[in-house]
Each structure stands twice: as structure tokens, then as C-alpha cells.
Amino acid sequence: MASLTTPPQAPDLVTGVHETVLRNVLARLGDKWTVIVICRLDAGPKRFNELRRATGGITQRMLTATLRHLERDGLVTRTVNPTVPPQVEYALTSGGRSLHSVLYQLVEWTEENLESILSARAAYDSVSPTGE
Numbered sequence: 001m002a003s004l005t006t007p008p009q010a011p012d013l014v015t016g017v018h019e020t021v022l023r024n025v026l027a028r029l030g031d032k033w034t035v036i037v038i039c040r041l042d043a044g045p046k047r048f049n050e051l052r053r054a055t056g057g058i059t060q061r062m063l064t065a066t067l068r069h070l071e072r073d074g075l076v077t078r079t080v081n082p083t084v085p086p087q088v089e090y091a092l093t094s095g096g097r098s099l100h101s102v103l104y105q106l107v108e109w110t111e112e113n114l115e116s117i118l119s120a121r122a123a124y125d126s127v128s129p130t131g132e
Helices: 016-029 032-041 048-055 060-072 094-127
Strands: 076-081 087-092
Touching: 016 032, 032 048, 032 060, 032 087, 032 094, 048 060, 048 087, 060 076, 087 094
Parallel strands: none
Antiparallel strands: 076 087
16 A cells, blocks of 8 residues: 555656657757758748758758658658659648747747856856866
């Protein structure tokens, strides 16, 4: 019989395969190109080269890999229009739009706390021998 004063132990829900998938998804969401691509697609669907120009600095290979990962995770759709040559458009799914909302909140938080972050960095750098 369980004690009324001791809460039951919560089961570890993040184990094995779930833990691996969680780490993988979080690593993807923490990738700078993922964040930039999600933000660029928030304005609406874009063709590959249009997205590449809007992203700035990303290689064709990296954009292709990023889009494939996002499509696999269900955050981006890829639509091939039957033209000659074929036109491919990428767009956010509802999950991708939901993620953009979270990312936007993170940007807002950063802007609101930027001065204190810069002050903390300056204070740290003034006493840290390496400045890192």
C-alpha cells in the first residue's frame, strides 16, 4: 500500500528509442539552418533556389539535407509541379508553423534579454583568461 505522504515514482518516459528520437529532433531544432529555413518558409511556399537566396550563405548540399530532414520530420512539405522543367516548392506544414511560433517566442525572449546577456558576457570575458 502506497503512503499518502510520498508521491508515487514517475515512470521514466524518455528511455531507449524515445530518448534517441528526442535527442535527434532536439539536435535538428537546434541547428542554425533548420531555424533559418523554418523562418524563411513562414512567409509562404518557396522554390528551392528562392529559398536558397533568402537563406544566404547556405550551400545547395546543406539546404537539400536540411529540407529532407524537415520533410522527414513532417515539418515541411515538398510539392513537385508538373512543368518542364519540374518546379518544386517547399512549404511549412501545420507542425512547421507551430514550431515557427515557438521559435518566434525564443527570438522575442532573446530581444527582451539581449542587454543583460551582453552585460553578462562582458563581465565574464573581463575575468575569463580565454574570453570564452
